[in-house]
Amino acid sequence: MRFFKKTNIDFLKPRRWAYLGSSLLITAGIVSMIVKGIDFGIDFRGGTELVLKFEHPVEIGQLRTALSTVGLGQSQIKTFGSDESILIRTAESGSGTSVGSAIKNAVQTALPDAKFTVLKEDKVGPKIGAELRRDALYAAIASLIAILGYIAIRFKFIYGAGAVVAVFHDVLTTLSFMSLLNGVIPGLNLEISLEVVAALLTLVGVSVNDTVVVFDRIRENLKVHRTMSIGEVINRSQNDMLGRTIITNGTIFIVLLVLLLGGGEVTRGFAFAMTIGTITGSYSTIYIASAIVMDWSIRKQKTA
Amino acid sequence: MILAAVVVSLIFLYPTYQDYQYRKKLSSLSGQDSITYLEQNQEDILNAKLKRLKLGLDLQGGMRVVLEVDVLQLVNDIAKNKDDNFAAILKEVREQSGSNDESVIPIFGRKFQERGIRLSRYFGNIRDADNAVLTYLNGETEKAIDRAIEIVRNRVDQYRVSEPNIQKQGSRRIIVELPGVKDEREVESLLQGTAKLEFRLLRDPAIAYRVMQSIDDFLAGKVPTDTSVASKTAKKEEKPKDALEDLLAGNKPAASDTSKEAQFVREHPFFSYVSPDQRNTGEGYVLENNRDRVMRLLARPDVQRILPIDFEFLWSAKTDQSPDGQKFYHLYAVKRVPELTGGVVVDARANVDPEDNRPIVNMEMNAEGAREWARITGANVNKRIAIALDNAVFSAPTVINKIIGGRSQITGMESPNEARLLEIVLRAGALPAPVSIIEQRSVGPSLGEDSIRAGLWTLSLALMVTVFFMILYYKTGGFVADIALVFNLLFIVAVLAGFQATLTLPGIAGMILTIGMAVDANVLINERIREELEGGKTIRAAIDLGYSKAFSAIFDSNVTTFLTGIILYQFGSGPVQGFALTLMIGIVATMFSAIIVTRVVFNLMTDRNITPNFG
Numbered sequence: 001m002r003f004f005k006k007t008n009i010d011f012l013k014p015r016r017w018a019y020l021g022s023s024l025l026i027t028a029g030i031v032s033m034i035v036k037g038i039d040f041g042i043d044f045r046g047g048t049e050l051v052l053k054f055e056h057p058v059e060i061g062q063l064r065t066a067l068s069t070v071g072l073g074q075s076q077i078k079t080f081g082s083d084e085s086i087l088i089r090t091a092e093s094g095s096g097t098s099v100g101s102a103i104k105n106a107v108q109t110a111l112p113d114a115k116f117t118v119l120k121e122d123k124v125g126p127k128i129g130a131e132l133r134r135d136a137l138y139a140a141i142a143s144l145i146a147i148l149g150y151i152a153i154r155f156k157f158i159y160g161a162g163a164v165v166a167v168f169h170d171v172l173t174t175l176s177f178m179s180l181l182n183g184v185i186p187g188l189n190l191e192i193s194l195e196v197v198a199a200l201l202t203l204v205g206v207s208v209n210d211t212v213v214v215f216d217r218i219r220e221n222l223k224v225h226r227t228m229s230i231g232e233v234i235n236r237s238q239n240d241m242l243g244r245t246i247i248t249n250g251t252i253f254i255v256l257l258v259l260l261l262g263g264g265e266v267t268r269g270f271a272f273a274m275t276i277g278t279i280t281g282s283y284s285t286i287y288i289a290s291a292i293v294m295d296w297s298i299r300k301q302k303t304a
Numbered sequence: 305m306i307l308a309a310v311v312v313s314l315i316f317l318y319p320t321y322q323d324y325q326y327r328k329k330l331s332s333l334s335g336q337d338s339i340t341y342l343e344q345n346q347e348d349i350l351n352a353k354l355k356r357l358k359l360g361l362d363l364q365g366g367m368r369v370v371l372e373v374d375v376l377q378l379v380n381d382i383a384k385n386k387d388d389n390f391a392a393i394l395k396e397v398r399e400q401s402g403s404n405d406e407s408v409i410p411i412f413g414r415k416f417q418e419r420g421i422r423l424s425r426y427f428g429n430i431r432d433a434d435n436a437v438l439t440y441l442n443g444e445t446e447k448a449i450d451r452a453i454e455i456v457r458n459r460v461d462q463y464r465v466s467e468p469n470i471q472k473q474g475s476r477r478i479i480v481e482l483p484g485v486k487d488e489r490e491v492e493s494l495l496q497g498t499a500k501l502e503f504r505l506l507r508d509p510a511i512a513y514r515v516m517q518s519i520d521d522f523l524a525g526k527v528p529t530d531t532s533v534a535s536k537t538a539k540k541e542e543k544p545k546d547a548l549e550d551l552l553a554g555n556k557p558a559a560s561d562t563s564k565e566a567q568f569v570r571e572h573p574f575f576s577y578v579s580p581d582q583r584n585t586g587e588g589y590v591l592e593n594n595r596d597r598v599m600r601l602l603a604r605p606d607v608q609r610i611l612p613i614d615f616e617f618l619w620s621a622k623t624d625q626s627p628d629g630q631k632f633y634h635l636y637a638v639k640r641v642p643e644l645t646g647g648v649v650v651d652a653r654a655n656v657d658p659e660d661n662r663p664i665v666n667m668e669m670n671a672e673g674a675r676e677w678a679r680i681t682g683a684n685v686n687k688r689i690a691i692a693l694d695n696a697v698f699s700a701p702t703v704i705n706k707i708i709g710g711r712s713q714i715t716g717m718e719s720p721n722e723a724r725l726l727e728i729v730l731r732a733g734a735l736p737a738p739v740s741i742i743e744q745r746s747v748g749p750s751l752g753e754d755s756i757r758a759g760l761w762t763l764s765l766a767l768m769v770t771v772f773f774m775i776l777y778y779k780t781g782g783f784v785a786d787i788a789l790v791f792n793l794l795f796i797v798a799v800l801a802g803f804q805a806t807l808t809l810p811g812i813a814g815m816i817l818t819i820g821m822a823v824d825a826n827v828l829i830n831e832r833i834r835e836e837l838e839g840g841k842t843i844r845a846a847i848d849l850g851y852s853k854a855f856s857a858i859f860d861s862n863v864t865t866f867l868t869g870i871i872l873y874q875f876g877s878g879p880v881q882g883f884a885l886t887l888m889i890g891i892v893a894t895m896f897s898a899i900i901v902t903r904v905v906f907n908l909m910t911d912r913n914i915t916p917n918f919g
Contacts, residue, residue: 051751053748053750100744117748117750118746118748119747119748119750119751120745120746120747120748120751121744121745121746122744122745122746123741123743123744123745124742124743125741125742125743127742128370128742128743135875136875138875139871139872139874139875142871142874142875143867143868143871143872146864146867146868146870146871147864147867147868150860150863150864150867151860151864154860194880195810197880198810198813198872198880198883198884201868201871201872201880202817202868202883202887204868205864205865205868205869205887206817206820206865208861208864208865208868209821209824209861209862209864209865210861212857212860212861212864213824213828213857213860213861215860216856216857216860216861217857220853240835241831243831244824244827244828244831247777247823247827247831248820248823248824248827248828251769251770251773251820251823251827252817252820252823252824254766254769254770254773255766255769255770255816255819255820258762258765258766258769259762259766259813259816262758262761262762262765267758267759267762267809267813270810270813274817
């Protein structure tokens with residue numbers, strides 16, 4: 001069984017349109033991030049977060065009233081996975097575990113009949129939050145440099161640059177999607193948590209993976225077909241690798257879809273970011289990474 | 305080589321399986337039976353537990369707390385001659401350090417310089433240069449963290465949390481992981497309360513021995529002659545004693561009634577676990593494994609009633625090792641009321657005796673403490689005084705002579721480390737190590753179970769989809785790739801277990817991602833083989849070429865992902881690190897299984913003239 005027999009598609013012809021499309025999407029994403037603000041989870045902002053599981057569904061309004069008695073009425077309160085589970089989040093971190101205890105006490109006093117168990121209680125001090133933000137940024141920069149360096153050594157500098165721009169594009173696109181869709185689909189919390197950052201860094205890996213595989217083929221085809229133009233070689237390589245791209249990314253996509261739909265609330269943000277990332281990863285290999293290598297090579301030939 | 309890898313993997317995983325079996329068995333037994341079973345197989349169970357694949361707190365439930373030493377609080381505690389100026393600077397530094405990442409001590413030093421105030425006004429000697437004072441303060445911070453770790457460890461030990469993990473992070477932080485602990489309030493007092501250092505006089509050895517004897521008699525059912533209260537309760541409490549006897553009899557099933565050992569256990573239920581020191585020091589020795597049992601015995605209200613007034617048993621904080629390699633705890637009989645509390649200790653320093661090079665600890669007390677200390681030591685020459693931190697005895701030196709002036713020297717430590725530990729303990733009383741909880745995460749056990757279920761479900765579904773699809777698409781090639789995939793997962797789990805790493809939820813996500821990466825490697829190879837076959841090569845040549853040509857792509861793409869893994873591991877914290885670790889292990893396992901294992905399978909096939917079908 002095979003899906004693709006010797007295709008000969010001119011992938012790179014509409015690349016200008018792709019540049020335009022990507023730019024529009026990212027611009028929209030950035031506008032959305034500015035307008036809506038970036039929804040950082042408590043990992044990055046500091047605060048207290050509790051997930052309480054009640055025996056019976058409770059009304060969020062009641063909980064809010066309960067929390068206003070201890071001055072935490074501004075807390076974010078929403079369901080978590082099921083109607084019985086409630087997530088309460090506040091930017092307050094207080095000393096020790098005082099905020100968490102205050103929340104539990106307030107809920108217990110206001111709703112004496114409602115029995116609940118604490119599924120999860122997190123407190124992150126503001127300083128930790130700032131540190132995590134910084135660490136995540138460093139991690140992102142460091143991995144981009146490492147990727148650029150490795151590909152520049154194994155291929156040529158422009159390939160490394162292409163791959164890094166592609167990765168940048170993927171991260172921005174994913175963030176744009178998350179910002180645009182956050183709060184649009186009910187039950188899908190798309191805030192930036194540690195898990196999402198892990199997902200972004202993983203998709204950096206996957207996207208580069210994809211790019212490198214195609215570059216590898218370009219490198220090989222450049223040696224075999226010395227008479228072909230760079231554009232033809234790149235197109236040839238894309239066609240050669242089409243089967244592989246579809247199979248691999250298709251498989252990863254299905255796996256992620258399973259994780260997204262069945263993995264539970266905890267891994268949902270991760271799975272969502274990865275799913276978007278896989279799609280843009282395959283796309284950016286062709287229309288960003290390869291396209292940059294092509295345009296740059298053509299320009300160099302003209303000037304030479 | 306593959307065989308070796310598989311065997312090693314299975315060896316690594318065996319304890320996990322064993323542990324699972326033990327737990328299944330335990331949950332099927334109830335009440336008394338389960339205790340008996342637990343005690344019979346204690347060693348094996350502990351062993352298996354130690355080596356099994358550990359689950360992270362997010363999967364098993366529990367609490368993770370990050371503590372940070374409050375440096376400013378500490379500086380405030382050590383400063384002398386504090387005035388308004390000092391308080392103002394401290395306040396300023398607190399505000400400024402809250403908003404940036406620079407460590408506190410340099411900011412502190414700069415503030416003083418800006419105002420032209422010498423630090424030596426408040427710290428150390430008046431002639432000390434500012435830099436010397438700053439170095440001193442940095443040193444004190446380091447010591448404070450060690451102290452805090454020791455205090456926390458000591459308490460966690462006594463709280464009997466199973467498998468706690470306490471580690472230092474950077475220079476000012478402590479990570480405490482307590483699996484299975486749910487009650488935050490209790491933990492907060494466990495981690496943040498001020499440590500209680502006490503000097504407690506040991507009871508007279510003869511009395512200590514007599515009390516142990518009467519406990520033994522009482523537990524054996526003999527009516528003690530010296531305590532009338534106990535004799536009354538002994539009759540009332542007939543039932544638990546029988547249960548205890550059953551328990552003890554069940555403990556050694558091989559030894560029948562005729563065996564002397566069993567008889568001894570029956571006649572001396574206390575002394576069979578607590579051996580009094582033959583040198584007549586009044587101490588008891590309890591093997592590490594028996595500690596919980598003796599604790600249970602001593603905690604019984606009827607046993608408590610036998611104890612004289614102003615009499616208490618305290619445990620040693622650490623175990624000692626007997627010549628035959630067994631670890632044991634000391635059980636000390638001490639007075640209930642402390643002679644002195646640790647607040648009087650001004651300083652303590654581990655040192656080496658210049659005469660015989662043996663480790664010693666010098667301890668200094670304030671004037672008030674010194675006065676008391678002279679009285680106490682004067683009245684108790686040749687008696688022993690236990691140094692107890694939060695009710696765990698760290699040392700019980702003998703008073704050699706009356707100590708006037710508050711300067712004492714403690715000798716008899718076996719190693720410089722032991723002396724250092726005692727220094728830390730003594731200072732814990734003098735100077736609290738102010739810590740604050742800066743991060744706390746707890747996961748209830750039910751969420752943990754849900755996560756495991758969801759994670760495993762996703763993993764198996766992902767695996768099934770992939771396996772099925774690969775066979776459909778690549779026929780034999782896909783089947784071989786699937787074999788490699790199964791090996792791959794086996795290797796990852798085995799390596800995690802072998803390195804005593806912890807499996808977390810992000811770790812499971814990493815494994816799922818690895819499936820994707822592993823499949824990619826085989827897809828690349830299989831696509832290449834197909835191409836070569838279309839080019840008219842023989843199957844054997846096509847396989848050779850497929851592998852050699854696909855290798856550079858697989859290698860380069862895996863290396864870049866591996867690089868990201870390393871960076872994630874370096875910069876990430878807890879959960880992200882777990883993900884990065886499984887990802888890296890997964891990549892190495894992938895390179896091995898997807899390239900070498902599949903190759904060997906194909907070679908075996910072609911050697912036997914089986915033609916693999918690549919669809």
